[in-house]
Amino acid sequence: MTLPHIRPVLLPAVIACSIIALAITACSQSIAPATTHSTPSSAPPAGAAAIASVPPTSTAPATVPSSPTPPAQPTPTATATPRPTAAPAPTPIPTATPIPTPTPSPLATVLGKFSGAARATVEGATLIITSSGIPDHSSPYFPRTDSRYTPYAGPNTAYRQNPNTVQTQTLVFRLPLVPQPAAALSATPLGPIGVCINGIPFYNQYAGPSQPLTNEINSFDQYNGHPQMSGQYHYHVEPLSVTAMHGRGALLGFLLDGYPVYGPQENGRILTSADLDQFHGHTHTTSEYPQGTYHYHFTADAPYLNGAGFYGVPGSFSPR
Numbered sequence: 600m601t602l603p604h605i606r607p608v609l610l611p612a613v614i615a616c617s618i619i620a621l622a623i624t625a626c627s628q629s630i631a632p633a634t635t636h637s638t639p640s641s642a643p644p645a646g647a648a649a650i651a652s653v654p655p656t657s658t659a660p661a662t663v664p665s666s667p668t669p670p671a672q673p674t675p676t677a678t679a680t681p682r683p684t685a686a687p688a689p690t691p692i693p694t695a696t697p698i699p700t701p702t703p704s705p706l707a708t709v710l711g712k713f714s715g716a717a718r719a720t721v722e723g724a725t726l727i728i729t730s731s732g733i734p735d736h737s738s739p740y741f742p743r744t745d746s747r748y749t750p751y752a753g754p755n756t757a758y759r760q761n762p763n764t765v766q767t768q769t770l771v772f773r774l775p776l777v778p779q780p781a782a783a784l785s786a787t788p789l790g791p792i793g794v795c796i797n798g799i800p801f802y803n804q805y806a807g808p809s810q811p812l813t814n815e816i817n818s819f820d821q822y823n824g825h826p827q828m829s830g831q832y833h834y835h836v837e838p839l840s841v842t843a844m845h846g847r848g849a850l851l852g853f854l855l856d857g858y859p860v861y862g863p864q865e866n867g868r869i870l871t872s873a874d875l876d877q878f879h880g881h882t883h884t885t886s887e888y889p890q891g892t893y894h895y896h897f898t899a900d901a902p903y904l905n906g907a908g909f910y911g912v913p914g915s916f917s918p919r
Contacts, residue, residue, distance in 0.1 A: 709859070709887050712850060717798030724776045725914065726857070730798030732768030734832050736840040738820045740765045753821035761818045766830025770800065774914040778857030780893070786908040791833065791916040793854035793904075797841060799824065800833040800916075801852060801860065804902035811901070812836075831918075835904070837863060837897040850887055851897070856911030859894045860904065861885065872898050872906075879906040 710726075713719045715735035719728050737749040742764055751758050772794045789808065791800035806815040812835055818825050822840040826832045841851055848864035858880070863870050875881055879902055880895040888894075893911070897904055 709850060712796045715797035721776060726774045726776050728772040728794050730770040732770050732831055733765065734799055734824060735797045736822050738765060738822065740820060740826050740832065751821055755817060757817045759817050761825060763826040763828055764830055765826050765832045768831055769918060771917050774853055774855060775857040775912065778911040781909060781912045784908050785913055787905050793852055793860060795834060795838055795841060795852040801904060802833045802835045803905050854895060854909060855913040855916060856909040857914065858911050861894055861896050863897050863899065870896050870898055872900050877907040878910040879904060880910055
């Protein structure tokens with residue numbers, strides 16, 4: 600090609616550029632495509648093969664291996680301070696249930712109170728009191744030849760002795776060992792309705808059928824007793840020899856229903872009939888009965904010992 604218009608000064612540069620271009624083309628044709636194990640479905644252009652054979656250069660920054668991280672230590676948790684707990688109450692050692700002590704029968708607790716002519720025994724559910732009926736004190740009602748005879752020496756200026764004399768008896772009183780209140784009223788009979796601790800019978804407030812003691816009282820000796828026609832000595836009112844010996848608030852005996860009889864004094868006070876119920880008694884504790892019991896009282900006013908009848912179910916009396 601003729602380049603008349605190109606200056607001679609630029610010719611060397613043009614020649615050099617052509618030579619460089621020819622060299623690049625020759626080099627591109629001499630480079631064989633990269634061999635792979637897989638068979639390509641079509642041969643890529645020579646330039647593309649050359650580019651594919653060059654491993655791609657990662658643009659990610661190089662990772663500097665770091666020191667191995669120690670395993671995470673468990674974060675210590677605050678340990679709760681245990682609250683002091685009260686020591687458990689000791690388990691009580693079971694104790695054997697105490698066997699209740701049998702309560703002595705009411706009358707059995709006072710058997711030792713009987714003396715003089717009286718003798719007390721127990722048969723089953725019955726208290727049996729036997730007596731000769733002879734008082735343990737002197738009296739103007741003993742025969743004058745008897746050493747136990749003594750003239751009347753009481754305060755009653757109207758005293759008038761009856762014609763009877765004390766005679767030995769064989770008296771048997773049968774009382775319930777455990778007295779029970781009666782469901783129905785039972786009047787007291789004439790004759791013995793109970794027995795004193797010295798073995799002398801108690802009589803009620805009558806001298807005879809519906810006859811008050813108004814006149815008969817004047818025949819009571821200095822100990823408030825006298826004999827009836829068969830010579831059975833007895834008390835209608837307070838037995839003064841017994842209260843003089845044991846006290847005016849003492850246990851004096853029992854009625855046939857098994858309930859006790861006490862003197863006229865209670866807690867330092869002298870009782871009257873107005874202090875008592877229709878049977879001439881009441882219920883509370885006594886020295887002999889700390890758990891309480893019904894009991895009768897003697898008083899200086901009528902009916903003296905017993906009122907409407909027996910409070911309890913009566914036993915029996917029989918002379919032998």
